[in-house]
Amino acid sequence: MWQLFHKLGSPKWFFGIAAWLMPWLLVGGIALLMAGVVWGLAFAPQDYLQGNSYRIIFIHVPTAFLAQSVYVMMAVAGVVTLVWRMKLADVFVKAVAPVGLVLTFLALFTGAVWGKPTWGTWWIWDARLTSMLILLFLYGGVIALDRAINDEKSAARAVAVLVLVGVVNIPIIKYSVEWWNTLHQPATFKLTEKPTMPAEMWVPLLLSVLGLYLLFGWLACLRMQTEILIREQRTRWVQDLVMAGRH
Amino acid sequence: MKAVFTRDMKVAFRQRQDLLNPLLFFVMVVTLFPLGVSPEVSFLREAGAGILWVAALLSVLLSLDHLFRHDFDDGTLEQLVLQPQPLFLLVLAKTLAHWMLTGLPLVLLTPVLGVMVHLEGNSIAVLCLTLLIGTPVLSLIGSIGAALTLGLRSAGVLLSLLIIPLYIPVLIFGTGSVAAAADGAPVGAYLALMAAFLVLAITLAPFASAAALKISLSNA
Numbered sequence: 468m469w470q471l472f473h474k475l476g477s478p479k480w481f482f483g484i485a486a487w488l489m490p491w492l493l494v495g496g497i498a499l500l501m502a503g504v505v506w507g508l509a510f511a512p513q514d515y516l517q518g519n520s521y522r523i524i525f526i527h528v529p530t531a532f533l534a535q536s537v538y539v540m541m542a543v544a545g546v547v548t549l550v551w552r553m554k555l556a557d558v559f560v561k562a563v564a565p566v567g568l569v570l571t572f573l574a575l576f577t578g579a580v581w582g583k584p585t586w587g588t589w590w591i592w593d594a595r596l597t598s599m600l601i602l603l604f605l606y607g608g609v610i611a612l613d614r615a616i617n618d619e620k621s622a623a624r625a626v627a628v629l630v631l632v633g634v635v636n637i638p639i640i641k642y643s644v645e646w647w648n649t650l651h652q653p654a655t656f657k658l659t660e661k662p663t664m665p666a667e668m669w670v671p672l673l674l675s676v677l678g679l680y681l682l683f684g685w686l687a688c689l690r691m692q693t694e695i696l697i698r699e700q701r702t703r704w705v706q707d708l709v710m711a712g713r714h
Numbered sequence: 715m716k717a718v719f720t721r722d723m724k725v726a727f728r729q730r731q732d733l734l735n736p737l738l739f740f741v742m743v744v745t746l747f748p749l750g751v752s753p754e755v756s757f758l759r760e761a762g763a764g765i766l767w768v769a770a771l772l773s774v775l776l777s778l779d780h781l782f783r784h785d786f787d788d789g790t791l792e793q794l795v796l797q798p799q800p801l802f803l804l805v806l807a808k809t810l811a812h813w814m815l816t817g818l819p820l821v822l823l824t825p826v827l828g829v830m831v832h833l834e835g836n837s838i839a840v841l842c843l844t845l846l847i848g849t850p851v852l853s854l855i856g857s858i859g860a861a862l863t864l865g866l867r868s869a870g871v872l873l874s875l876l877i878i879p880l881y882i883p884v885l886i887f888g889t890g891s892v893a894a895a896a897d898g899a900p901v902g903a904y905l906a907l908m909a910a911f912l913v914l915a916i917t918l919a920p921f922a923s924a925a926a927l928k929i930s931l932s933n934a
Contacts, residue, residue, distance in 0.1 A: 632855075
């Protein structure tokens with residue numbers, strides 16, 4: 468078990484695992500996301516209150532979900548960086564921060580598109596929207612700090628501290644809908660309760676969330692591989708790999 | 715810890731301009747709003763608390779760069795880190811000195827500016843109280859950003875980028891309590907939440923700043 472843990476921490480080993488894992492993640496992700504989105508957009512029943520406009524939920528909820536969980540994953544990786552000084556954790560944070568930024572932006576954008584027909588406005592200073600906007604700023608800060616520090620090790624640890632400080636925002640986003648009475652509707656999914664929607668609505672939603680998770684995994688592996696190649700460019704195995712690719 | 719605190723206070727009083735600048739900045743930012751948006755009494759009464767809070771926030775942000783910078787430049791900071799005392803206590807002492815030199819004067823100046831933006835007596839009292847609880851939180855959270863950006867080029871802008879998102883909750887509850895007071899609603903819950911922020915910041919922020927300082931120093 469410990470041996471596996473240590474091996475996973477080695478960039479070379481991870482590179483191999485990622486290469487093996489990536490096709491599965493990509494194919495599975497595309498399949499699930501397509502199934503969820505097509506089912507949701509074309510076949511799921513209309514909402515009794517919002518008609519067809521609710522259908523953006525099949526894109527909005529997965530992106531919003533991922534935007535937050537990517538930050539939590541970064542925080543976990545930040546702890547690993549600070550406590551165990553594991554190189555891969557830092558590679559992960561560096562690789563996925565821009566992905567998280569884009570996902571947060573997409574969540575805000577699709578939310579705005581959904582808000583226009585249902586609330587009659589693109590933007591409102593509601594608790595959940597504002598806290599998601601703060602999440603966008605946090606991702607931006609993480610990326611900016613990472614770029615500003617030249618030394619790789621210091622950058623990794625400084626970013627880890629910042630990510631951990633920023634994680635206080637996640638529960639605020641999560642509970643904003645319950646703590647404040649605002650326009651945004653309460654959470655669609657809860658792990659502990661039976662969904663209130665009919666199965667034809669929540670099953671495709673679940674599929675698209677899972678699909679996006681897998682796609683995120685694929686993208687994270689890809690970006691981490693790139694980062695590893697850059698960092699380890701002087702090592703023997705990377706040079707061998709590059710030379711082998713030339714033939 | 716006490717030595718660090720008194721030393722920081724003495725150094726600051728020898729350079730009075732540094733003390734005065736954030737205050738002048740505070741007054742000037744507040745002045746921009748009646749001139750730039752509207753001098754109407756009704757508008758100012760409504761927006762006054764928010765304007766004062768935003769101005770206070772910006773002026774604390776502006777002064778944060780000084781928190782560790784001088785000591786970092788002349789090497790004092792490295793000596794402090796090597797002291798046998800836990801680093802977070804030293805950070806706490808420095809942050810406390812920073813608040814006494816920037817946050818507290820802002821709070822003392824607030825009644826004057828409150829009258830200038832036509833706030834009512836009750837609102838001014840609540841505003842002063844929220845700033846009194848809130849500005850130490852700003853200093854404490856800010857110390858993390860100041861420690862992280864120490865020794866970097868363009869540290870000032872980066873510092874604002876990192877810290878403003880973390881300031882937003884404090885701002886929301888600080889201005890919310892004044893709005894509640896203006897409506898005649900009870901403000902106890904708001905003040906309790908602000909106090910909770912303060913307790914949380916005092917207990918956690920010095921540790922984060924100490925960790926960040928060590929990283930920045932190993933980088934230099």
